[in-house]
Amino acid sequence: MKILGTGSALPAKVVKNDDLTAFLDTNDEWISTRTGIRERRLLTTETLQELAERAARAAMESAGVSPEEIDFVLVSTVQAETLSPALACDIQSALGLKCMGMDINAGCTGFIAALSVAEGLIASGRAKKLLVVSAEALSRFADWTDRSTCVLFGDAAGAAVVGEGAGVKDIRFASEPRRDVLCASTPPGNSPFAVDPKPAQYLKMQGQEVYKFAVSHSFKDIREMLACHDLQPEDVDFYVLHQANMRILEAVRTRLKVDAARFPHNIERTGNTSSATVPVLLDELYRAGKLKPGCRVILNAFGAGLCTGTALIDF
Amino acid sequence: MNNVFEKIVETIVDAKGIDAASVKPESTFKDLNVDSLDIAEMVMTLEDEFGITIELEEGIATVQDLVNLINERIAG
Numbered sequence: 001m002k003i004l005g006t007g008s009a010l011p012a013k014v015v016k017n018d019d020l021t022a023f024l025d026t027n028d029e030w031i032s033t034r035t036g037i038r039e040r041r042l043l044t045t046e047t048l049q050e051l052a053e054r055a056a057r058a059a060m061e062s063a064g065v066s067p068e069e070i071d072f073v074l075v076s077t078v079q080a081e082t083l084s085p086a087l088a089c090d091i092q093s094a095l096g097l098k099c100m101g102m103d104i105n106a107g108c109t110g111f112i113a114a115l116s117v118a119e120g121l122i123a124s125g126r127a128k129k130l131l132v133v134s135a136e137a138l139s140r141f142a143d144w145t146d147r148s149t150c151v152l153f154g155d156a157a158g159a160a161v162v163g164e165g166a167g168v169k170d171i172r173f174a175s176e177p178r179r180d181v182l183c184a185s186t187p188p189g190n191s192p193f194a195v196d197p198k199p200a201q202y203l204k205m206q207g208q209e210v211y212k213f214a215v216s217h218s219f220k221d222i223r224e225m226l227a228c229h230d231l232q233p234e235d236v237d238f239y240v241l242h243q244a245n246m247r248i249l250e251a252v253r254t255r256l257k258v259d260a261a262r263f264p265h266n267i268e269r270t271g272n273t274s275s276a277t278v279p280v281l282l283d284e285l286y287r288a289g290k291l292k293p294g295c296r297v298i299l300n301a302f303g304a305g306l307c308t309g310t311a312l313i314d315f
Numbered sequence: 316m317n318n319v320f321e322k323i324v325e326t327i328v329d330a331k332g333i334d335a336a337s338v339k340p341e342s343t344f345k346d347l348n349v350d351s352l353d354i355a356e357m358v359m360t361l362e363d364e365f366g367i368t369i370e371l372e373e374g375i376a377t378v379q380d381l382v383n384l385i386n387e388r389i390a391g
Contacts, residue, residue: 208358211356212355245352
């Protein structure tokens with residue numbers, strides 16, 4: 001499987017750390033030293049579907065692929081525009097696609113999970129060119145009264161068109177099921193038969209446990225990926241990691257002993273946008289002309305589950 | 316007990332570059348300028364050192380709190 005093109009879209013509304021002080025007891029220094037985040041983009045009048053559509057169109061344009069050529073739409077999202085149908089269906093409607101589409105939820109690891117499903121569909125002959133979109137609106141289920149979590153998140157969509165060919169060398173996953181460390185729940189509904197229905201709960205996260213999981217797993221998973229392919233850390237041009245926290249990125253980078261230039265980041269501008277961070281950053285690198293032929297990239301993401309995904313890609 | 320305290324001091328000194336003599340059992344992490352992610356990072360080192368797994372909870376304020384938590388885990 002090969003990545004043929006990428007795209008991304010961010011909401012228009014920029015919210016700086018100091019803007020949050022209007023309703024939260026926080027400040028720019030607290031947020032930026034603990035997370036690296038200076039601002040994030042949040043949905044106001046735009047919809048998640050619109051963001052996803054923009055990212056998808058940009059990816060198809062960069063791949064030089066027309067909508068008729070797409071034969072599968074895979075979307076990763078923690079919460080689609082609607083409970084049903086899937087966000088993939090909204091994208092199909094917007095782009096006039098008649099092919100099959102579906103959503104995948106693997107938390108922040110979603111983009112890599114979707115790439116893996118795409119690889120299987122290509123290998124089985126069921127699809128030749130797929131649109132993979134990661135679209136997330138964390139602002140809709142973050143707890144805006146919890147200063148330890150809501151400051152972390154942003155909204156975004158990233159996309160890629162993938163097709164037959166060589167490039168994506170390997171994709172691996174790891175998991176450690178721990179639901180309470182990072183979770184959010186849906187509204188309980190109004191079934192007269194439900195006993196003791198639990199009210200919807202906004203996103204809750206045990207930051208220290210997630211940090212430990214993320215740093216230890218990312219390092220281990222990347223090291224394993226390198227070892228399996230007989231590579232040294234410096235044989236990889238870019239490590240495109242899930243943009244969850246600058247401190248996590250730095251902790252993984254120093255363990256790998258590679259220079260900062262190999263660890264691109266945009267978290268200072270976007271915040272954590274769950275599964276969208278990896279394709280958005282990938283698209284920014286692509287558009288900056290950094291993903292030249294021969295360039296080797298490792299993608300790595302970690303999140304709710306808890307689970308992680310790692311991909312090795314040669315451009 | 317002392318061994319755990321000494322190891323924590325060593326970890327704080329490595330991470331924050333502060334004088335070992337300034338780290339007392341009653342020192343708060345806040346006073347030492349050690350934030351929650353610094354604690355998580357230190358705990359990863361201590362988990363490896365002592366061969367234990369620590370689930371971090373709220374309310375670890377002082378060095379002694381962390382010593383107690385680690386000793387509980389070592390005792391099983």
